[in-house]
Amino acid sequence: MADKASLANRAPLIEARGLTVHLPGAERAILQGVNLAIRPAEIVTVVGPNGSGKSTLVRSILGHVTAQSGEVERRAGLRIGYVPQRVHVDDRIPMTVRRFLSLPRSVSDADAAAALARVGAEGLQSRQIARLSGGQFQRVLLARALLNDPQLLVLDEPTQGLDQPGIVAFYRLIEDIRRETGVAVLMVSHDLLVVMRASDHVICLNGHVCCHGTPQAVSAAPEYQALFGADSAETLALYRHDHDHAHDGALLNARHDHEHDHGPQHECEAHGHA
Numbered sequence: 001m002a003d004k005a006s007l008a009n010r011a012p013l014i015e016a017r018g019l020t021v022h023l024p025g026a027e028r029a030i031l032q033g034v035n036l037a038i039r040p041a042e043i044v045t046v047v048g049p050n051g052s053g054k055s056t057l058v059r060s061i062l063g064h065v066t067a068q069s070g071e072v073e074r075r076a077g078l079r080i081g082y083v084p085q086r087v088h089v090d091d092r093i094p095m096t097v098r099r100f101l102s103l104p105r106s107v108s109d110a111d112a113a114a115a116l117a118r119v120g121a122e123g124l125q126s127r128q129i130a131r132l133s134g135g136q137f138q139r140v141l142l143a144r145a146l147l148n149d150p151q152l153l154v155l156d157e158p159t160q161g162l163d164q165p166g167i168v169a170f171y172r173l174i175e176d177i178r179r180e181t182g183v184a185v186l187m188v189s190h191d192l193l194v195v196m197r198a199s200d201h202v203i204c205l206n207g208h209v210c211c212h213g214t215p216q217a218v219s220a221a222p223e224y225q226a227l228f229g230a231d232s233a234e235t236l237a238l239y240r241h242d243h244d245h246a247h248d249g250a251l252l253n254a255r256h257d258h259e260h261d262h263g264p265q266h267e268c269e270a271h272g273h274a
């Protein structure tokens, strides 16, 4: 995790205040009064059940969806790399990885090769996009998002369709990239255990912000446990402590630095329903 005090002192790259979003056809507001700030080099993760508004929040922050009230302030000239939840690739239209990396903006062969190498997908340039495995495709999407040297990476469910080792490896890659480049990361994910482990700040969303704080604080919060069940908190606590011995199973690929939790830090702030 990044040093918390130094993160907190940095001005946000992007900040949402009081975002309320109604979408046409929806009976009620999809987001209500949501606040969110992402600072340089910070990994912020949004978790929440299906339909809780995670993608809508991401799309509002990116300006793809107009909020009925509230505001999004972004640093002037902010460069964002975005990996959307769904990318439709028509497999009837041939498209190589190299060509895909030049959409929508043309990039040099050297930059394309460097971006692929950075995400562990070197040598895929001539492969057809439609024939990549799920894990390869996610890495190519990430490579494309890195091409404009972003200050903020936005990843909406980036590990969909990956198996557990693939999920762990992907988040590890994100942590490495953050460490090397200082890029900030906003992620939406269902992979509670792995993604919360990699996060500086977790936001638990269910139309409004139910609670937020460090992974430890959120996993101990009653609002989080009401949404995901007390078991999820126990499993996270176990995972975080269980690092001194050989592990079986996929999680053994996760980074095990010695980071002890000392119980909930009571950082979660309950936000009432509007």
Ligand SMILES: Nc1ncnc2c1ncn2[C@@H]1O[C@H](COP(=O)(O)OP(=O)(O)OP(=O)(O)O)[C@@H](O)[C@H]1O
Pocket (backbone or CB within 6 Å): 023, 024, 025, 026, 030, 048, 049, 050, 051, 052, 053, 054, 055, 056, 057
């Ligand atoms: N374009 C739209 N018009 C009307 N309602 C929408 C639209 N897009 C999403 N919704 C509704 O808004 C709610 C939130 O959707 P959203 O995709 O933001 O949730 P999510 O938390 O990302 O869900 P998931 O985890 O299933 O991806 C859902 O009830 C969804 O049906």
